[in-house]
Amino acid sequence: MADLSSNCAGIRSPNPFWLASGPPTNCGEQVMRAFDAGWGGAVWKTIGEPIVNVSSRYSSVDWNGQRMMGLNNIELITDRPIETNMREIAEVKKRYPKHAVVASLMVESTREAWHEIVKRAEDAGADGLELNFGCPHGMSERGMGSAVGQVPEYSCMITEWVKEAARTPVLVKLTPNITDIRAVARAAKRGGADGLSAINTINSITGIDLDTLEPRPNVGGSSSHGGYCGPAVKPIALHLVEQIASDPDVGLPISGIGGVGTWRDAAEFILLGSNTVQVCTAAMHYGYRIVEDMIDGLSNWMDEKGFRTLDDFRGLTLPKIMDWKHLDLNYKIVARIHEDKCIRCDLCYIACWDGAHQCIHLSGHEKPAEVEAASRERIAVTPIPKLDNGAATVRERSVPKVDESECVGCNLCWLVCPVPGCITMEQVDNGLPPQSWAQRTGQ
Amino acid sequence: MSAAQAQGNQERFPDLHPALDSQSALAEANRCLFCFDAPCTAACPTHIDVPRFIKKIATGNMRGSAMTILDANILGLSCSRVCPVDVLCEGSCVLLKYNKKPIEIGRLQRYAMEWFYGADRSLTVAARNAASVACVGGGPASMGCAAELRRRGAAVTVFDNRELPGGLNTYGVAEYKLRAGDAQREVDLLRSMGVEFRRAEVGSDVSLEDIERDFDFVFLGIGLGAMERMAIPGEDLAGVIDALRFIERYKTLPDFNVSGRVVVIGGGNTAIDAANAARRLGANEVHLFYRRTEREMPAFSFEYDHSKVEGVQFHWLAQPAEVLGRDGHVAGVRFAEMQPGAPDASGRRAVMPTGSKFDFACEMVIPALGQSRLTELLGARGIESKAGTIVVDRPGRTSNPKYYAGGDCVNGGREVVDAVADGKRAAVAIVQEAARG
Numbered sequence: 001m002a003d004l005s006s007n008c009a010g011i012r013s014p015n016p017f018w019l020a021s022g023p024p025t026n027c028g029e030q031v032m033r034a035f036d037a038g039w040g041g042a043v044w045k046t047i048g049e050p051i052v053n054v055s056s057r058y059s060s061v062d063w064n065g066q067r068m069m070g071l072n073n074i075e076l077i078t079d080r081p082i083e084t085n086m087r088e089i090a091e092v093k094k095r096y097p098k099h100a101v102v103a104s105l106m107v108e109s110t111r112e113a114w115h116e117i118v119k120r121a122e123d124a125g126a127d128g129l130e131l132n133f134g135c136p137h138g139m140s141e142r143g144m145g146s147a148v149g150q151v152p153e154y155s156c157m158i159t160e161w162v163k164e165a166a167r168t169p170v171l172v173k174l175t176p177n178i179t180d181i182r183a184v185a186r187a188a189k190r191g192g193a194d195g196l197s198a199i200n201t202i203n204s205i206t207g208i209d210l211d212t213l214e215p216r217p218n219v220g221g222s223s224s225h226g227g228y229c230g231p232a233v234k235p236i237a238l239h240l241v242e243q244i245a246s247d248p249d250v251g252l253p254i255s256g257i258g259g260v261g262t263w264r265d266a267a268e269f270i271l272l273g274s275n276t277v278q279v280c281t282a283a284m285h286y287g288y289r290i291v292e293d294m295i296d297g298l299s300n301w302m303d304e305k306g307f308r309t310l311d312d313f314r315g316l317t318l319p320k321i322m323d324w325k326h327l328d329l330n331y332k333i334v335a336r337i338h339e340d341k342c343i344r345c346d347l348c349y350i351a352c353w354d355g356a357h358q359c360i361h362l363s364g365h366e367k368p369a370e371v372e373a374a375s376r377e378r379i380a381v382t383p384i385p386k387l388d389n390g391a392a393t394v395r396e397r398s399v400p401k402v403d404e405s406e407c408v409g410c411n412l413c414w415l416v417c418p419v420p421g422c423i424t425m426e427q428v429d430n431g432l433p434p435q436s437w438a439q440r441t442g443q
Numbered sequence: 444m445s446a447a448q449a450q451g452n453q454e455r456f457p458d459l460h461p462a463l464d465s466q467s468a469l470a471e472a473n474r475c476l477f478c479f480d481a482p483c484t485a486a487c488p489t490h491i492d493v494p495r496f497i498k499k500i501a502t503g504n505m506r507g508s509a510m511t512i513l514d515a516n517i518l519g520l521s522c523s524r525v526c527p528v529d530v531l532c533e534g535s536c537v538l539l540k541y542n543k544k545p546i547e548i549g550r551l552q553r554y555a556m557e558w559f560y561g562a563d564r565s566l567t568v569a570a571r572n573a574a575s576v577a578c579v580g581g582g583p584a585s586m587g588c589a590a591e592l593r594r595r596g597a598a599v600t601v602f603d604n605r606e607l608p609g610g611l612n613t614y615g616v617a618e619y620k621l622r623a624g625d626a627q628r629e630v631d632l633l634r635s636m637g638v639e640f641r642r643a644e645v646g647s648d649v650s651l652e653d654i655e656r657d658f659d660f661v662f663l664g665i666g667l668g669a670m671e672r673m674a675i676p677g678e679d680l681a682g683v684i685d686a687l688r689f690i691e692r693y694k695t696l697p698d699f700n701v702s703g704r705v706v707v708i709g710g711g712n713t714a715i716d717a718a719n720a721a722r723r724l725g726a727n728e729v730h731l732f733y734r735r736t737e738r739e740m741p742a743f744s745f746e747y748d749h750s751k752v753e754g755v756q757f758h759w760l761a762q763p764a765e766v767l768g769r770d771g772h773v774a775g776v777r778f779a780e781m782q783p784g785a786p787d788a789s790g791r792r793a794v795m796p797t798g799s800k801f802d803f804a805c806e807m808v809i810p811a812l813g814q815s816r817l818t819e820l821l822g823a824r825g826i827e828s829k830a831g832t833i834v835v836d837r838p839g840r841t842s843n844p845k846y847y848a849g850g851d852c853v854n855g856g857r858e859v860v861d862a863v864a865d866g867k868r869a870a871v872a873i874v875q876e877a878a879r880g
Binding site for chain 1: 469470472473474477478479480481482484485486487488490501526527530531537538540541711741837854855856857858860861864868
């Protein structure tokens with residue numbers, strides 16, 4: 001049985017699954033229930049001078065009948081007094097000494113304010129601190145959150161202030177709303193950060209009600225840009241985590257965040273260098289109970305792969321991500337359609353014709369409009385055995401065929417095919433040795 | 444039909460396939476793969492662009508969805524309810540090849556059609572610019588033809604001999620599939636498009652010669668005739684009523700009830716409809732007798748399966764020889780026992796009597812032996828027919844260039860959707876012919 005115990009910049013937890021700072025970690029009662037459900041750690045809902053929130057606060061992007069592919073919020077940091085949060089942190093730590101409780105912090109940009117909040121959090125018993133330099137809405141208008149995280153100098157300066165006072169590990173939470181996330185990651189490192197949390201939410205407007213023409217989430221007919229998260233942002237988060245994980249000037253432990261909802265997502269973040277992962281939207285969608293399968297699934301996968309600890313596979317995929325110029329130009333694959341599995345939806349055909357390289361064909365080399373016109377020309381009748389004398393009236397459609405000499409191996413047909421294993425992308429030997437663009441151009 | 448009767452039929456004949464609510468319609472619409480050159484579209488005789496109307500439901504474009512259906516099939520509402528989708532669109536759904544439930548195309552189509560008939564239900568028609576056309580017969584073929592003609596600018600008058608137009612959609616479809624009221628919604632839609640309906644029996648009230656004189660073209664959508672008689676003694680006893688009259692009666696007459704034991708004769712879809720209805724109308728037992736075996740029964744297998752669930756009992760290899768009476772009323776049926784013989788030219792096994800007979804007591808007999816052919820009037824007009832059906836070319840032209848035809852009178856009796864497709868093709872050809880002048 002795999003060992004899931006985790007250590008992120010010195011913050012230890014029984015497993016790598018932390019709840020991210022947000023509504024699921026708003027109070028001690030919640031965090032204790034989350035730990036009972038199996039979560040290894042929790043980053044407390046950001047503590048600072050209490051704010052006043054609006055209603056409503058969330059809006060989502062649904063996709064093809066599925067709810068909350070992406071979630072957006074315009075909620076601010078905690079609306080509860082600092083002392084209440086600190087008292088509850090102390091209570092949680094007393095009852096759950098082995099679980100990680102990380103205090104997310106955000107105060108006005110003065111050395112005194114930061115020194116004080118750091119002291120209070122550590123006095124309450126927090127295992128570590130996470131500096132919220134990422135919140136993209138509301139707080140940033142007041143010079144906090146991403147207003148700090150978007151300026152490397154500010155991030156460095158405040159990290160330095162915190163480190164002057166802190167005795168526990170300090171994680172700096174990065175905003176993705178910046179041209180090059182590595183600039184802030186390096187600044188945090190310069191400021192003495194012990195680790196990084198990435199990513200915070202992405203600036204977003206989720207949608208507009210087409211009856212009222214009002215944006216969502218609706219606050220009396222108006223809205224404000226919010227922070228986007230959930231499954232939709234995972235690819236963006238993976239890329240940014242990879243960027244800071246592979247940057248030689250950063251080299252800090254990472255708590256990966258952004259669209260994590262399953263053990264698979266977690267494994268991917270860890271393969272790109274994360275020490276722990278943080279989850280928010282999935283827990284908001286389905287409750288704390290989702291962690292059971294995250295633990296179970298990751299453990300089973302590790303057993304299957306022969307990984308004993310998280311360190312055994314952390315970052316294993318990083319060397320496989322490189323600049324485009326180093327990819328092998330002579331690596332050649334083509335699509336193969338397996339007739340026995342094909343259900344004749346012809347989605348590969350239309351995708352290849354309209355979205356790729358026109359190398360999948362039906363019976364002849366007809367263009368899509370010609371194929372459709374021929375079908376519409378055909379007279380169809382309801383089969384009535386008595387009248388048809390058993391003659392078949394249904395036309396059997398031919399299986400799409402790939403012209404391999406024209407196929408560029410783009411993957412599109414394989415991506416759109418609804419049947420697993422029906423289209424496979426297979427390597428063909430073109431007899432050429434590997435050669436990258438860099439090699440070809442002598443760079 | 445009285446309100447009480449309508450209410451009674453609502454209860455006795457609740458929808459076989461209930462309507463989808465908006466949540467389930469959306470979920471089902473999202474399940475559709477949006478196939479290219481989709482087989483469901485190809486299988487539909489009217490070639491409704493099925494994935495297109497389904498995706499429009501998914502995007503909330505209900506008007507667009509309804510128009511996609513109605514552009515192809517003006518009887519989209521009744522077809523959504525009466526089509527044998529198992530052997531048409533849904534039967535060709537690619538998901539069947541993937542061990543998955545096919546998309547519920549019929550119910551999604553009904554969802555879009557219910558939206559349309561609940562909304563402003565307006566359809567655009569072209570300005571009057573083409574021929575004037577008489578459609579003889581007020582059933583699905585003529586309705587399909589009339590709507591397409593109006594859309595292309597022709598003037599249309601539909602001649603029908605019944606109190607209400609709509610043909611079998613109004614009088615002949617099992618109540619749990621389609622109610623007469625729904626059929627009339629479609630008639631009203633055609634009226635709103637400028638189609639004129641005139642009640643007249645062609646041949647007696649008005650002659651084909653008169654119609655020929657008054658209109659540029661004539662479309663024959665006259666369907667089939669009355670049901671075939673059994674041609675056995677006792678056939679005219681009280682308590683013998685053919686399946687189409689039986690169905691019409693329960694759909695239109697107040698307080699129509701059935702009791703006791705009912706015998707249905709025949710193995711087609713109409714026999715099944717009548718047998719199921721007899722059960723729901725109060726018969727204690729319903730027995731369906733077919734002279735061949737289960738395997739040769741022409742009814743769709745899903746209809747047969749449904750009927751077994753309704754509680755109809757099936758008897759094979761029995762051919763009626765005589766209806767037995769008592770005091771002028773049916774008391775039973777004498778059957779000749781049959782046995783399978785050699786396959787005939789079409790490969791279907793013939794049957795022949797074993798020589799033995801048996802009596803089966805009952806209070807009502809419903810023969811359902813298919814409809815007779817209705818072509819007497821036509822020979823004189825130079826319209827060729829063969830084996831009782833009118834001979835046409837691909838777009839529905841008869842041997843008389845002024846006459847077109849479609850539906851059951853041409854195809855021998857298929858489905859509503861086939862009739863609409865025939866009518867639509869004929870309309871296109873008529874307008875093209877008129878333009879040629």
